Structure formats: structure tokens, C-alpha cells
Amino acid sequence: MAAEDLLPGTLDLLILQTLSLGPQHGLGISRRIEQITGGTFRVMPGSLFPALHRMEEQSWLAAEWGESETNRKAKYYRLTKSGSKRLGLEKVRWDKVALAIRSALEAR
Amino acid sequence: MFRALLRNLLRRRQVEHDLDQEIRTYADILADEKARSGIPRTEAERAARIELGGIEQVKEQVRASRTGAWFDALAADLRYALRTLQRNPGFAAVTVLTLALGIGANTALFSIVNALLLRDLPYRDASRLVYVTEFWPHEPYAPGPPSPDFVNWQVHARLLDGIQAYGGGGDLTLTTSGDAVRLNGTVVTAGLLDMLGVQLALGRNFTPEEDRPGAAPVVILGYALWQRHFGGSSDIIGKQIELDGGGRTVIGVLPATFAFPDNNFGQELLLPLGLDLNPGWRERDLRLLRVMARVKPGVTVEALHTELAELVRRTASEEPPQFVTMRKDMEIRLIPLRQWLTGGVSRAVLVLQAAVAMVLLIGCLNVANLQIARGIARRKEMALRTALGAGRARITRQLLTESLLLSALGGVAGLALGYGALHLIRSFLPAGLHLADTIRIDPPVLAFTLAIAIMSGIVTGLAPVLAASQTRLDVTLKEGSSRTSEPGSHHRLHRGLVIAEVAVAMVLLAGSGLLVRSFARMASLDPGFDPDGVLTLRIALPARKYATDQSRATFLSQLLERAAAIPGVQNAAIGGGLPLIGARIRAGTWVDGRPAPPPGGRPSIPVTGVSSNYFETLRIPLLSGRAFTEADRDSSPHAVIVNRAFADRFFPGEDALDRNITFGGSKDLNQIVGIAGNVRQGGLRIAAEPAIYVSYRQIPESEILLVLRSRLPRAALSAAAATTIRSIDPDVPVYDVATMQDRLGEALSIQRANMALMGVFAALALLLASIGIFGVIAYMVNRRSLEIGIRMALGAQRSDVLKMVLGHGMILALIGIAIGLGGALAATRALRTMLFEVSPNDPWTLAASAVLFAGVAAAACYIPARRAVRVDPMTTLRHD
Numbered sequence: 001m002a003a004e005d006l007l008p009g010t011l012d013l014l015i016l017q018t019l020s021l022g023p024q025h026g027l028g029i030s031r032r033i034e035q036i037t038g039g040t041f042r043v044m045p046g047s048l049f050p051a052l053h054r055m056e057e058q059s060w061l062a063a064e065w066g067e068s069e070t071n072r073k074a075k076y077y078r079l080t081k082s083g084s085k086r087l088g089l090e091k092v093r094w095d096k097v098a099l100a101i102r103s104a105l106e107a108r
Numbered sequence: 109m110f111r112a113l114l115r116n117l118l119r120r121r122q123v124e125h126d127l128d129q130e131i132r133t134y135a136d137i138l139a140d141e142k143a144r145s146g147i148p149r150t151e152a153e154r155a156a157r158i159e160l161g162g163i164e165q166v167k168e169q170v171r172a173s174r175t176g177a178w179f180d181a182l183a184a185d186l187r188y189a190l191r192t193l194q195r196n197p198g199f200a201a202v203t204v205l206t207l208a209l210g211i212g213a214n215t216a217l218f219s220i221v222n223a224l225l226l227r228d229l230p231y232r233d234a235s236r237l238v239y240v241t242e243f244w245p246h247e248p249y250a251p252g253p254p255s256p257d258f259v260n261w262q263v264h265a266r267l268l269d270g271i272q273a274y275g276g277g278g279d280l281t282l283t284t285s286g287d288a289v290r291l292n293g294t295v296v297t298a299g300l301l302d303m304l305g306v307q308l309a310l311g312r313n314f315t316p317e318e319d320r321p322g323a324a325p326v327v328i329l330g331y332a333l334w335q336r337h338f339g340g341s342s343d344i345i346g347k348q349i350e351l352d353g354g355g356r357t358v359i360g361v362l363p364a365t366f367a368f369p370d371n372n373f374g375q376e377l378l379l380p381l382g383l384d385l386n387p388g389w390r391e392r393d394l395r396l397l398r399v400m401a402r403v404k405p406g407v408t409v410e411a412l413h414t415e416l417a418e419l420v421r422r423t424a425s426e427e428p429p430q431f432v433t434m435r436k437d438m439e440i441r442l443i444p445l446r447q448w449l450t451g452g453v454s455r456a457v458l459v460l461q462a463a464v465a466m467v468l469l470i471g472c473l474n475v476a477n478l479q480i481a482r483g484i485a486r487r488k489e490m491a492l493r494t495a496l497g498a499g500r501a502r503i504t505r506q507l508l509t510e511s512l513l514l515s516a517l518g519g520v521a522g523l524a525l526g527y528g529a530l531h532l533i534r535s536f537l538p539a540g541l542h543l544a545d546t547i548r549i550d551p552p553v554l555a556f557t558l559a560i561a562i563m564s565g566i567v568t569g570l571a572p573v574l575a576a577s578q579t580r581l582d583v584t585l586k587e588g589s590s591r592t593s594e595p596g597s598h599h600r601l602h603r604g605l606v607i608a609e610v611a612v613a614m615v616l617l618a619g620s621g622l623l624v625r626s627f628a629r630m631a632s633l634d635p636g637f638d639p640d641g642v643l644t645l646r647i648a649l650p651a652r653k654y655a656t657d658q659s660r661a662t663f664l665s666q667l668l669e670r671a672a673a674i675p676g677v678q679n680a681a682i683g684g685g686l687p688l689i690g691a692r693i694r695a696g697t698w699v700d701g702r703p704a705p706p707p708g709g710r711p712s713i714p715v716t717g718v719s720s721n722y723f724e725t726l727r728i729p730l731l732s733g734r735a736f737t738e739a740d741r742d743s744s745p746h747a748v749i750v751n752r753a754f755a756d757r758f759f760p761g762e763d764a765l766d767r768n769i770t771f772g773g774s775k776d777l778n779q780i781v782g783i784a785g786n787v788r789q790g791g792l793r794i795a796a797e798p799a800i801y802v803s804y805r806q807i808p809e810s811e812i813l814l815v816l817r818s819r820l821p822r823a824a825l826s827a828a829a830a831t832t833i834r835s836i837d838p839d840v841p842v843y844d845v846a847t848m849q850d851r852l853g854e855a856l857s858i859q860r861a862n863m864a865l866m867g868v869f870a871a872l873a874l875l876l877a878s879i880g881i882f883g884v885i886a887y888m889v890n891r892r893s894l895e896i897g898i899r900m901a902l903g904a905q906r907s908d909v910l911k912m913v914l915g916h917g918m919i920l921a922l923i924g925i926a927i928g929l930g931g932a933l934a935a936t937r938a939l940r941t942m943l944f945e946v947s948p949n950d951p952w953t954l955a956a957s958a959v960l961f962a963g964v965a966a967a968a969c970y971i972p973a974r975r976a977v978r979v980d981p982m983t984t985l986r987h988d
Contacts, residue, residue: 026134027141045134045166050173053127057112057174068133070140075130 011051013094014041016079016087019061023078025068026052052077060086112174127170131163185509192510199482200514202879203475207518207564209872210468212525215549215557216533217461219526222556223547224450224457230365230546232305233402237369237445238409240271240399240416242438253440255383255395260423267412271401272300274370277379281650281841283350284337290648290841291333292374295381303402304369310334311345311360318359319380327351328360328378351377353652367545369445370398400445409442416440449543455941456862462938463619463869466612470873472564473609474880476571479511480602481887483572504573511569512562519561523549526557536861571601606877606884607924613870613877614928614961615935620863620870621953622936626944627863630856636787636796637687638727639848642817643825644686646844647833649810660808663836667814668719670832676820679725684717684809687726687787688851691716692809697800699758700768700777713754714789714797715771717804717812723749723784725817726848733765733782736803745777746806751784754798771800778802792855793944822847862942874961877924878968885917886972893976901981913976917969918962925958925965932957 018024018032029052030043055061060083068074079087115123135156142152160166171180193200231237240261242253253261258273265271277293298319301308309331318326327349329338338344348355356379368375383395403412417440443451450457483490490503527549537544647667654660664682671680685691696710720736723729731752740747745768755764768777778800786796804812814833818825826845833842846854889896896909936948946953 025137026130027137045131045160046169049131049166049170053170054173068137070137072133072136072140073129074133074137075126 009090009093011043011047012055013087013090014043015048015051015055016060016083016090019077019079020084020087023066023076025066025074025076028068029077055083059083127167128163131160131166135160135163181505182509185506186513188506189510189513193513196482199478200517203478203514203568204517204521206471206474206876206879207468207515207561207568208521208525209876210464210471211519211522211557211560211564212529213464213869213872214461214468214560215523215526215553216529217457217464218556219530219549219553220457220533220537220547221461222550222553224543225446225454226552227546229369229446229449229543230367231369231445234445236269236403236405237304238401238403238412239443239445239448240401241441241443243441244437244439252396253399255397256423256427257420258397258399259383260419261399261401261416264419265401265412265415267404267407267415269402269404270299270303271399272297272303273381273383273397273399274300274373275381275395275397276373277377280351280377281353281648281839282337282377283353283839288650288839288841289337290843291376293377293379294368294370294373294375295379297381297383300400301378303400306366307363308360309363310342311358313360314378314380319382321382321384323380323382325354325356326359326380327356328362329358330362330374330376330378331364331366333376334361353650367543369400369449373398401442409444413440413442416442453538453858455938456858459619459938459942460862460865460869463616463866466616467869467873467876468560468564470609470612470876470880472567473605473612474876474883475511475514475564475568477602477605477609477880477883479568479572480605481883483507507573508566508569511572512565515561515565515568518564519557522561523554523557533865536857536865538858538861571605574601602884602887603920606880606920607927609877609880610921610924610961610965611928611931613873614925614957615931616866616870616873617957617961618929618932618954619936619939620866621957622939622943622946622948622950623859623863623866625946625950625953626942627856627859629945630792630859633788633792635687635792635852636728636785637848639852641819642726642815642848643822643829644816644844644846644848644851645814645826645829645833645842647812647814647840647842649812650839651810653837653839654810657808660810661805663840664719664804664808664812666836667833670836671814671816671829674816674818674825674828674832676825676828677816677818679721679815679817681719681722681725681815682804682812683719683722683815684804684807684812685714685789686813686815686851687728687789687848688791688855689813690714690790691799692811693717693807695772695800697758697769697771700770710771711757711798713771713800715800715802715807717807717809718801719804722801722815725815726787728787729785731783731785733780735782740781740803740805745779746802747781748778749782749784749801750780751796751799751801752786753796754800755780755783757798769800792852792859859944874964878964881917881921881965882968882971884920885913885969886975888916889913889972889976896976897981897983906977909977910973913973914966914969917973918966921962921965921969925961928961929954929958 014033014037015029018029018036021032024032026045026048030045030048033041033043052061052063056063056077059080061077062080063075063077065073066076135153138156138159139149139152142155143149147155157163228234229237240253242257252275253273255273258271261268262271274294274296277295280291280293282289282291296314298314298316301313308328311328314326314328317323329344334340334344344358344361347358349358362375362378366375381397401412403409420440447454493503494500530547530549534544534547649660649663654663668680668682671677674680684693691714693715694712695715697713698704698710718736720738720740723735730749733749736747736749748769750758750764750769758764758769759767764780764783767780769780770777784801787799788794788796789799790797814829816825816829820828830842833840900906900909932954933949940948
């Protein structure tokens with residue numbers, strides 16, 4: 001499933017969750033999302049980078065330049081305080097949505 | 109967020125560089141991954157690029173998501189608009205100039221409207237201040253409330269937060285180190301300055317005790333006088349100054365910003381009014397006052413009017429009978445302060461503001477028309493852009509950006525023009541209007557200019573947007589020639605705009621025509637005297653030195669004798685009043701022998717004391733009887749001369765000559781020995797009212813005008829006259845020196861200003877509308893050159909083509925003129941108070957304006973029509 005098919009706001013949730021595990025660069029984030037969703041979601045750079053830049057402007061993420069495992073100069077994103085807060089909010093919201101959808105599907 | 113916006117805008121290079129680096133790293137790491145899995149390096153890099161989906165595309169997506177992305181689009185639109193305009197400098201120049209003229213005129217006018225009608229008055233909480241007056245409905249002259257009414261209100265009225273009075277202090281003579289200066293003073297009640305919220309620059313206000321008869325004499329100085337005569341020294345407080353020969357202690361100085369809220373009163377000196385409030389005052393002290401009140405918050409002017417009128421009715425029984433009869437029929441009128449201060453010009457200013465708004469509207473319609481013409485020429489460009497994927501919103505935004513850029517340039521140029529025009533327009537305002545000093549371009553005016561610039565941009569940008577939205581892609585792209593017919597809707601919009609322009613301009617032209625005719629009427633008016641070669645000087649006899657009638661009469665006869673002896677003076681006369689200036693005295697007048705009306709029921713007639721050759725000097729014709737002679741000195745009955753209006757009113761159908769009249773409090777009989785022609789006494793606008801002239805010896809006034817008829821140059825004559833007066837008594841000040849031509853010009857000045865301003869705006873409107881007609885016809889000729897060529901090839905005569913093109917233009921013009929005439933019939937009613945002896949629907953003026961407009965329109969059509977007939981059919985047909 002491509003990231004474009006996600007519910008609105010879900011990409012933000014996935015990125016925030018990924019970064020709560022530790023700082024990461026663009027490709028790393030994309031790979032980790034693939035990993036933790038069991039390969040369900042693959043985030044393409046055309047959606048990933050606009051989302052990263054937008055969240056950085058909103059101060060949920062901070063970025064600095066660092067060295068990648070292959071010794072390349074990469075931009076590493078990490079969660080800020082307001083980013084963690086946002087993650088908490090997004091999780092609650094997601095639970096609500098998921099619950100609502102499940103009960104909708106189970107209704108007879 | 110804001111920091112992000114700033115960073116995106118200001119550190120664009122860094123941001124862009126980082127973005128590039130980031131995306132490239134992504135691709136590199138991706139390639140590293142693939143290379144690790146065994147694919148050759150070059151293959152891995154290629155695969156990574158493909159997976160990435162294009163570095164530039166990703167960057168573009170990031171850019172679009174950034175804060176301030178709109179700014180990039182705007183910058184691109186602006187750059188594009190600038191390039192487009194650079195390619196069409198003629199179009200850009202005409203548009204910017206048109207908008208600049210419209211916006212400039214509006215800016216200048218609005219700064220006046222703002223100062224006179226919108227900005228806060230320089231008094232505390234001025235919206236609650238009202239001017240209170242009382243008048244007789246049949247009298248043009250409003251005497252103001254009598255002092256008993258004022259005191260009554262001050263004590264009993266409940267809807268007020270204060271009511272205060274003032275009055276003319278007359279001209280006072282200030283003597284400092286032997287030099288006599290004439291100053292304009294005003295007498296005020298002790299609470300007036302507090303009620304207005306005035307903080308003195310120095311010293312203190314009058315106390316209630318100082319505002320009583322017999323109190324120690326004190327004075328408050330005006331700021332300018334303090335600076336001019338006392339060097340702005342703070343030592344002045346407590347000092348004595350010599351006023352009219354008596355000492356007065358200076359207790360305060362008015363602030364520099366103070367302007368007395370009554371244009372008729374001076375602010376060089378304030379003195380206490382000194383009203384007598386003792387028991388029995390009603391019999392002793394009867395004065396006519398000017399009164400200003402502050403209403404309680406939430407109280408309407410109508411409610412206050414009811415209360416004041418009720419109080420007057422209630423106390424009538426306690427008042428002495430002669431007072432009750434005098435004030436019988438007097439009506440109270442309350443006028444909010446601002447309305448009263450600007451009453452004379454607010455109508456004219458609003459009418460002119462409406463006129464310049466119309467000029468701007470015409471300018472906008474013109475520019476819109478140009479834009480449509482260009483839009484049609486740019487149809488291909490627009491169609492191509494649409495075909496390449498630009499949405500309608502994107503194209504609309506681009507067209508609006510273009511017109512807003514134009515209107516912004518027009519706005520900046522207009523602001524400069526408006527600033528320049530401000531001085532010019534201000535010089536047209538009447539001299540007494542002290543709010544005129546506050547006219548300036550301040551933030552509200554700038555906001556107004558910005559708003560009208562943006563509005564003009566939207567109005568002028570909307571037309572091409574509308575035109576562009578009607579474009580059909582398939583049709584446009586397939587079109588070969590650009591000179592064949594086009595969608596009818598464009599034509600309709602085009603023509604509709606020109607008709608609207610002409611109609612609006614027609615309204616303005618008709619309005620200015622009426623003002624021109626009013627001015628012509630007024631200027632050609634016979635004022636009843638000959639103003640050529642007459643110099644007038646005002647002198648005032650100090651009250652203490654010239655306390656008796658005898659002493660004043662002696663001075664005046666001496667003055668007459670010596671003034672007549674000045675070499676080059678043909679006639680010298682004196683008068684207590686003058687044409688256009690009016691008389692200082694009015695008296696209740698009756699014809700002897702007729703049943704007497706109740707006291708106070710006698711018509712109040714202006715009385716002027718004059719020397720025997722007054723009529724000869726001013727060349728006022730004596731219609732019958734004779735002028736005054738030396739023998740009239742102590743004759744009994746006194747000899748008087750009346751004007752024709754007097755004779756017509758009191759002796760209709762009879763001979764007034766030799767009849768006896770009484771006036772004033774005196775029972776003395778006055779015999780009419782002559783009847784003089786009418787003169788415009790109260791100003792040019794006011795028809796001659798009845799007037800009585802008496803010999804100056806009968807009423808020797810202390811303030812008098814010396815009238816000299818001479819061919820001498822003005823400066824030499826006034827110097828000689830001043831020397832002569834000083835030779836009789838150096839303590840007598842001379843002031844208000846003006847020729848009768850000056851005074852006449854002053855009386856005409858408001859009418860002239862209205863005419864000139866309206867005329868300029870109407871001319872501008874006419875010019876713009878003609879350019880509009882010209883543009884449309886020229887455009888039509890250009891577009892239809894193929895058709896014209898074919899017609900001529902088929903044998904049409906040049907005159908046929910000329911007629912056809914002229915006809916097209918004139919139909920538009922005539923429809924517009926007809927609509928405009930209809931509009932003018934409705935709109936010129938707003939001009940009524942600015943007109944003089946001309947009806948707002950004056951058929952001659954309307955017809956003349958329409959003919960003038962039609963002529964100009966025909967000229968505007970003729971130029972492009974000439975070009976049409978010069979078309980060589982062969983060239984045209986071969987062109988495509």
C-alpha cells in the first residue's frame with residue numbers, strides 16, 4: 001500500500017512513531033515504517049519529504065546534519081517535545097477512529 | 109511558523125541548498141543499499157533515481173508544502189506581469205496615468221473630507237457639543253439667544269453637562285510702547301474653556317468671580333499674540349497690559365493648537381463676559397449671546413431642544429413684558445458643533461468627493477476596456493496556457509496580479525499627485541474655515557488610498573478575467589486571422605463599458621455646467637455700486653478717548669476733510685457699513701402715522717451712518733430726492749435716505765419721499781429725503797434687503813470705514829491715508845485695508861472655487877470618456893479592417909465607410925449621453941445649495957453640456973474613422 005492511500009493524518013502518526021524510537025534520516029524513516037508495519041506501507045519520497053518539512057516548520061521535528069552508516073552527510077530528524085505531545089494526541093485520535101471504524105464494520 | 113516563513117523567504121539559498129543535499133543523500137543511500145545487495149554501482153544509482161521519481165519533482169513537492177509557498181507563486185506572477193507590461197509600455201503608461209489621476213484626485217479630496225467631516229474635532233468629546241441659537245423665522249439675521257434665556261437654561265436645564273456663552277469682544281486696541289494695534293477679542297463665560305476641554309499653555313482660567321460685572325479686569329492671551337508681542341515670555345502672567353486705554357491683568361495664555369469653535373470670533377484675546385446675575389437682572393441686562401452646550405451622554409439634540417423650549421415657555425410669566433414681546437416668535441435651533449463648523453462647505457466637499465469618485469470610476473472603466481482589448485489579443489496565449497494545464501483559478505490570479513500591479517503603480521503616482529494637489533485645493537477653501545489647517549495626508553487617508561488602489565485593481569482586472577473565462581479553447585486555437593469578428597459577448601461588454609463611462613462623464617459635465625453658469629450669473633451681477641478704483645480702510649476710535657457722540661463726530665469730520673485733501677483722491681467718504689460687509693446696527697423701524705405694532709413686532713432694518721458723498725464715492729445711484737447736505741446736521745425731523753427695497757416694502761405703490769419714519773428706541777421723526785439704489789449689502793448671494801442711511805453725525809459710530817476713490821496705486825494710497833489718520837490721532841488704529849474689487853473677489857471666491865474644481869474634474873472625465881470612445885472605435889476599425897477592405901473592394905465609397913464608423917461611435921456616445929442626462933436630472937439636485945440663481949435642471953445648461961459632449965465624442969470617433977477610410981483594399985486583402 002502506498003502512503004497516498006493512508007487516511008489523512010496517518011502519515012504524520014507513522015513518522016512521529018518511527019522517530020520516537022530515535023533520530024533517523026529520510027530513507028531510514030521510510031525503511032523503518034516499512035519494517036514496523038510489516039511491509040504494508042511504503043512511503044515514497046514525494047510524500048515523505050513534504051511531510052517532514054511541514055512537521056519541521058511546525059516544530060514537531062528538529063533536524064541536524066549527521067553521518068549515515070555509509071558515511072554520507074545526511075539530515076537526521078528527531079522528535080521535539082511538542083512532537084512527542086503531538087504523537088500522544090495522534091495516538092488517542094487514531095484509537096478513536098479505529099474503534100469507530102471497527103464498530104461500524106461489526107454492526108449488523 | 110513565523111520563523112519558518114522568515115527563513116524560507118530570507119535564506120532561500122541556504123534552504124534550497126539543504127533541500128538539494130537532503131534529496132541527493134536519500135538517493136545516494138538508496139544506491140548504497142542496492143550496491144550492497146550486489147548490483148553494479150552504476151546500475152544501483154540508476155535504479156535509485158527511478159525509485160526516487162525525479163529529484164526536481166520531489167523538491168517541487170516540498171516547496172509547494174512550505175509556509176509561504178504562495179509567495180513564490182506571487183513573485184513568479186509579478187515577474188511575469190512586469191515582463192508583459194515592459195512589452196507594452198504604451199498600455200502600461202496610459203493605464204498608470206489614468207489611475208494616478210483618479211486616485212490622486214480622490215486622495216486629495218478625501219484628505220479634506222477626513223479633516224472636515226471625519227476626524228475628531230480638537231475639543232474634548234466634541235460629538236456632544238451643540239451650538240444653540242435663537243432667531244426670528246422672518247429675519248435673515250440670527251441674533252442668538254438673549255441673556256435671560258441663557259441664564260434660565262444654565263440654572264434649570266437637566267439634559268446638559270454645561271452650557272456656556274460667548275460674544276464678540278469687538279476689536280480692542282492694545283497699546284504697547286506707544287504703538288497701537290487692533291486686536292480681535294472674544295468675551296466668554298468662565299466655564300467655556302473647561303467645557304471645551306482646553307488646557308491653557310500658561311496660567312489659569314477665569315474664575316466665576318472674575319466673570320461678573322465690576323470684577324477686576326483680567327485677560328487671557330492667544331498663543332500667537334503672546335509670541336508676537338510679548339516674546340513668549342512666561343513673566344507675562346500677572347502683568348498689566350493696556351487695552352482700550354485701561355489696564356488688564358494677564359492671567360493665562362491659550363495653547364498654540366487652540367482654535368475658537370466659531371469662525372466669526374477672534375482668539376487673540378479672551379475676556380470675561382461678565383453677565384449680571386443679581387436679582388432683577390432681567391430688567392437691567394439684556395444681551396444677545398452666542399451659546400454652546402454639552403449634552404449629557406445619550407441625550408438627543410431633539411430632546412434637549414424640547415427641554416430648552418419648555419424652559420423658555422415656563423418662565424415667560426416672570427419676565428418683563430417688553431422682553432416677552434421681543435422674544436415672541438423667536439425659535440430655538442440646536443446645531444451639532446461639527447455640522448455648524450462645516451455647514452457652509454460640507455455639502456460642496458461631499459459633492460466634489462462624489463465627482464472625483466466618478467472620475468476614478470470612468471478611469472477604471474477605461475482601463476477595463478483597454479484590458480479587454482488586450483485580453484482579446486491575448487486569447488491565444490491564454491488558450492495555450494489552459495491547454496498546457498493551467499487552471500482557471502491560476503489564470504485569474506495571474507490576470508489579477510497584472511492589474512493589481514498596474515493599480516499599485518497608479519496608486520503610488522496618485523499619492524504623489526494628491527499630495528501636490530492638496531495645496532491647490534486647500535487654497536480654494538473659504539478663508540474663515542479654521543479646520544482647513546488640519547487638512548493633511550495621514551494614516552486614514554493613506555488607508556483610503558490603498559483601498560481605492562486595490563479596488564481599482566480588482567475592477568480593472570475583473571473585465572479581462574470575465575473575457576478570458578468565455579474563451580473557448582477549440583475555437584480560439586483554430587482561429588487563423590486575428591482581424592475577423594469575435595464573440596459577441598466581448599463586444600457587448602466593451603460597448604457597455606463605454607456607454608457607462610459616457611453616462612457618468614455626462615453627469616459631471618452637466619454639474620460643472622451648472623456651476624459655471626452660477627458663477628457667470630454671480631460675476632455679472634450688478635452689485636449696485638462701482639467697485640473700480642475704490643480703497644476702503646477700517647478705523648476704530650478707542651472707546652475711552654472718544655466716549656461722546658460729539659468727540660467721535662468731530663474726529664470723523666476732520667478725517668473726511670483731510671482725506672479729501674490727499675493729492676490724487678477724487679472722493680473721500682465714510683460709512684458705518686459697506687456693500688458686501690453690511691451694517692453694524694439694526695433697528696426696529698416703523699412708518700409714522702400707521703397703527704403701531706406690538707413692541708418687538710417692528711421689522712429690524714440695518715442702519716448705516718454715512719457722510720454726504722458716500723453715494724457719490726461708491727457710485728450708488730440716487731433714484732429720487734437728494735443726498736445728505738451740511739444742512740442736515742441738526743435738522744428736525746432728521747433727514748434719512750432709504751434704499752429702493754425699503755421703499756418697496758414699506759410704501760408699496762406709494763411715493764416714499766418726504767414720509768416720516770421712526771426707528772430704534774427713539775421717538776424722533778426721520779424724514780425720507782432720498783431713495784438710493786439697492787446694493788448687495790449682506791454679500792453677493794443675498795438679495796438686497798431694506799436699508800436706512802443716516803448722516804454719520806446722527807449716529808457717529810466708533811468703528812468706521814473710510815472710502816477713497818482715486819487713481820493712485822493702492823500701496824501709495826493706503827500709506828497716505830494711514831499717515832493722514834495718524835496725523836489726526838496716532839492712537840487710532842487702521843486695519844482691514846482692501847479695495848472694493850478685493851472684497852467683491854472674496855465674495856465670489858467660494859463660487860469660483862466650486863466652479864474651478866468641478867470644472868477640472870468634469871474636464872478630466874470628459875477627456876477620459878473621449879479616450880474610451882476613441883479606444884473602442886480605433887479597436888473596432890483595426891479588427892474590422894478586413895471587412896472594410898472587402899466593402900471598399902466591392903465598391904463602397906469612402907464616405908460610406910466614414911459614415912459607418914462614425915455612426916457606430918456616435919450611437920454609443922449618444923446612448924451614454926441620454927442615460928447621463930437622465931442621471932444628471934436626478935443628481936444635480938445635490939448641487940442646489942451650491943448654485944446661484946440657476947435651477948438644478950436648467951435646460952440650457954443640460955442641452956449645452958450634451959452638445960459639447962457630442963461634439964467631443966464626434967472628434968474622438970473621427971480620428972480612427974479617418975484611418976479606416978485610408979485603408980487600401982489591396983493591402984488589406986493581401987495581408988492574410
